[in-house]
Amino acid sequence: MIHFIKGIKHIFEGHTRYYITMAVLFGILAVAALTYANQYSKGLILTAMRDQVSWGFYIANFTFLVGVAAAAVILVIPAYIYSFKPIKEIVLFGEMMAVVAVSMCILFVAVDIGQPLRAWHTLPVIGKMNLPGSMMAWDVLVLNGYLAINLLALVYVLYQYAHNRDYNMKILWPIVLISIPFAISIHTVTAFLYASIKARPMWNIAVVAPRFIASAFCSGPALMILVFQLIRKNTDIKIEDKALFKIADVVTYALAINIFLLLTEIFTDFYSNTVHGASMHYLFFGLDGKTNLVPWIWTAVAMNTVAFVMLLFPSLKNRFLTLNIACALLIVGVYIEKGLGLVVPGFIPDALGDIYEYSPNINEIVIASGVWALGAIMFILLFKFAYPWFKKHQQADH
Amino acid sequence: MNKKNKSGEKKIDRRTFLKGAAIGAAAVALPLDKADAFWESFLQKHFTELSEADIAKVLKRLENEYSQEYKKPVSVNATKPQENVIYGYGLDIARCIGCRRCVHACVTENNQSRDPEIQWITVLKMKKGEKLYDLEKSDRYYNPDLVPEPGYFYMPVQCQQCADPPCVKACPATATWKEKDGIVVVDYNWCIGCRYCMAACPYGARHFNWAKPNIPVEELNANTHYLGNRPRYKGVVEKCTFCIQRSRNGRYPACVEACPVGARKFGNLLDPNSEIRYCIENYRVFRLKEELNTKPQFYYFFGVGNRRKP
Ligand code: SF4
Numbered sequence: 001m002i003h004f005i006k007g008i009k010h011i012f013e014g015h016t017r018y019y020i021t022m023a024v025l026f027g028i029l030a031v032a033a034l035t036y037a038n039q040y041s042k043g044l045i046l047t048a049m050r051d052q053v054s055w056g057f058y059i060a061n062f063t064f065l066v067g068v069a070a071a072a073v074i075l076v077i078p079a080y081i082y083s084f085k086p087i088k089e090i091v092l093f094g095e096m097m098a099v100v101a102v103s104m105c106i107l108f109v110a111v112d113i114g115q116p117l118r119a120w121h122t123l124p125v126i127g128k129m130n131l132p133g134s135m136m137a138w139d140v141l142v143l144n145g146y147l148a149i150n151l152l153a154l155v156y157v158l159y160q161y162a163h164n165r166d167y168n169m170k171i172l173w174p175i176v177l178i179s180i181p182f183a184i185s186i187h188t189v190t191a192f193l194y195a196s197i198k199a200r201p202m203w204n205i206a207v208v209a210p211r212f213i214a215s216a217f218c219s220g221p222a223l224m225i226l227v228f229q230l231i232r233k234n235t236d237i238k239i240e241d242k243a244l245f246k247i248a249d250v251v252t253y254a255l256a257i258n259i260f261l262l263l264t265e266i267f268t269d270f271y272s273n274t275v276h277g278a279s280m281h282y283l284f285f286g287l288d289g290k291t292n293l294v295p296w297i298w299t300a301v302a303m304n305t306v307a308f309v310m311l312l313f314p315s316l317k318n319r320f321l322t323l324n325i326a327c328a329l330l331i332v333g334v335y336i337e338k339g340l341g342l343v344v345p346g347f348i349p350d351a352l353g354d355i356y357e358y359s360p361n362i363n364e365i366v367i368a369s370g371v372w373a374l375g376a377i378m379f380i381l382l383f384k385f386a387y388p389w390f391k392k393h394q395q396a397d398h
Numbered sequence: 399m400n401k402k403n404k405s406g407e408k409k410i411d412r413r414t415f416l417k418g419a420a421i422g423a424a425a426v427a428l429p430l431d432k433a434d435a436f437w438e439s440f441l442q443k444h445f446t447e448l449s450e451a452d453i454a455k456v457l458k459r460l461e462n463e464y465s466q467e468y469k470k471p472v473s474v475n476a477t478k479p480q481e482n483v484i485y486g487y488g489l490d491i492a493r494c495i496g497c498r499r500c501v502h503a504c505v506t507e508n509n510q511s512r513d514p515e516i517q518w519i520t521v522l523k524m525k526k527g528e529k530l531y532d533l534e535k536s537d538r539y540y541n542p543d544l545v546p547e548p549g550y551f552y553m554p555v556q557c558q559q560c561a562d563p564p565c566v567k568a569c570p571a572t573a574t575w576k577e578k579d580g581i582v583v584v585d586y587n588w589c590i591g592c593r594y595c596m597a598a599c600p601y602g603a604r605h606f607n608w609a610k611p612n613i614p615v616e617e618l619n620a621n622t623h624y625l626g627n628r629p630r631y632k633g634v635v636e637k638c639t640f641c642i643q644r645s646r647n648g649r650y651p652a653c654v655e656a657c658p659v660g661a662r663k664f665g666n667l668l669d670p671n672s673e674i675r676y677c678i679e680n681y682r683v684f685r686l687k688e689e690l691n692t693k694p695q696f697y698y699f700f701g702v703g704n705r706r707k708p
């Protein structure tokens with residue numbers, strides 16, 4: 001109990017920098033909340049989405065964040081299966097990130113739907129969930145399941161810390177075992193959300209799911225590498241270089257596979273050159289003189305390629321400055337590629353051949369920033385709350 | 399269509415009229431309790447799980463709401479599918495002149511929002527000699543002084559009432575489903591507005607109320623069906639229902655009646671003497687995007703001079 005209070009107290013303690021950061025984040029959140037209130041009352045007409053492109057920036061962010069959430073297993077696997085000590089210590093932060101990322105996913109869906117108060121209609125028993133037919137219903141199931149599992153693991157570990165005990169593997173092991181296939185499944189099901197749509201040839205291909213996993217396993221851990229360094233810098237929690245470099249290895253492999261899969265996709269569409277390749281043509285070269293997404297996708301391709309080349313050289317990969325640049329490049333690269341580069345061109349040309357060019361408007365950008373700010377706040381508060389326990393545990397260990 | 403339907407239609411019309419008049423009186427007498435109506439609609443069960451009595455209550459509530467909002471008696475009924483009927487639609491591409499009268503008749507009949515504009519029928523202008531399949535070469539925004547334009551033909555597209563509808567399969571909330579008579583409907587009180595069905599429909603047939611729909615009070619068609627043309631809410635999806643409020647009472651959909659050249663055919667696929675069966679048996683029909691296996695109940699054909707020799 002005493003630790004619980006300590007945790008709460010710790011939330012309110014910090015440097016001026018901490019207060020400023022939080023003030024800025026809450027400021028963004030407040031502006032976004034007002035913007036959302038307006039969107040809620042006037043409708044999604046305030047976004048740039050229309051019937052032709054009926055999903056946009058919100059769902060793009062959702063898709064990216066499912067990847068980040070899934071990447072938590074990347075830490076769990078080596079930590080528990082191979083007992084890789086340096087990583088084991090930071091698994092807790094990975095789980096926090098998973099919980100925050102899934103919550104953000106749910107928020108991005110919430111701000112996207114036209115009747116958020118009716119969300120319960122998609123739940124089992126009280127609603128009328130469309131199973132087994134709807135991939136979105138499956139996504140609701142696995143995302144909430146994944147959230148529950150990670151929360152459970154987190155709460156259990158923190159509870160044990162609070163009582164000055166190490167966690168019991170007999171209890172944690174089954175939770176961890178389930179969380180691994182769940183992490184894969186949230187991303188697979190989200191990929192199936194797209195791949196199952198035969199109306200949209202760009203999505204209706206088998207490679208979507210493997211590409212999702214590959215891109216998740218590079219962008220998620222890359223984000224962790226950056227966040228862990230921030231933690232290390234701003235607190236006295238120790239995170240070993242060894243752990244970060246190990247994660248960087250995973251990022252490199254995953255990025256290689258991601259680029260390879262993208263190339264196979266490009267080859268198939270452009271070589272066979274059927275009408276089904278129209279969306280890919282639009283994305284990479286534009287159609288009928290409409291080229292909104294072209295600069296974006298080439299930027300993403302360039303970023304991913306540069307990041308990959310950098311990660312290939314051990315001398316660059318094992319130095320923090322260059323590693324961080326590579327990570328930042330590939331996070332932004334994957335963010336563009338999976339967001340604007342997958343969701344939007346799937347709708348262009350639309351089912352009847354119309355080309356409606358979409359880019360997020362200010363309303364969507366403000367609301368999305370609000371969700372990101374809220375995510376950051378959640379992570380910081382969770383971290384602050386757990387910090388005293390974690391600190392004590394680490395001291396006891398050393 | 400057949401005689402039985404026609405007499406049925408008259409009866410319904412009289413009944414709806416009486417009902418409408420009664421509500422009109424009620425609407426003036428009882429001010430609507432907004433909070434109650436909110437909770438009732440919030441807690442309303444899925445339409446297919448409502449009992450007859452529940453349905454009657456829901457219809458009453460909606461009639462009240464709409465009558466107040468549009469300041470005239472509005473009737474909402476929930477006429478059931480007829481036995482042994484599966485509707486089919488035929489469109490004669492050779493006849494269509496691209497005048498879009500069907501589009502506007504549909505908007506008026508089905509109370510589509512005027513601003514922002516929603517239209518359930520999209521007429522595509524296609525260049526003769528271009529790939530028919532590659533709809534990307536089509537133009538939906540044509541606006542000449544005179545139609546048809548030489549060198550072009552027209553292909554109207556609306557909900558194809560697929561026998562295997564991908565939109566229904568996609569909906570996470572079962573807010574859209576296929577009725578026994580083949581009409582795919584949306585429950586505007588159940589739809590959560592996720593728009594997954596719009597991504598899933600290969601025919602661009604589903605439309606979203608991006609804002610609160612706006613229908614001039616005097617233009618509202620007050621004769622409505624729960625699953626069809628009743629006024630919609632902001633943030634829900636809507637689509638063509640073969641004018642469920644008409645067809646289930648034995649009438650033609652508004653687009654069929656409005657077409658000046660008779661390019662639109664409608665009838666019961668199960669009735670060997672229906673017009674649609676005649677088209678299917680005598681013309682070479684095709685369906686849009688057949689390779690997707692959605693099995694549309696909407697048939698296109700080139701009628702003029704193209705009949706099969708006996
Ligand atoms: S045309 Fe579209 S909306 Fe109509 S039934 Fe088929 S998939 Fe559903």
Ligand code: SF4
Nearest residue numbers: 569589590592593595
């Ligand atoms: S928008 Fe409505 S009808 Fe369409 S899938 Fe979502 S809940 Fe179902």
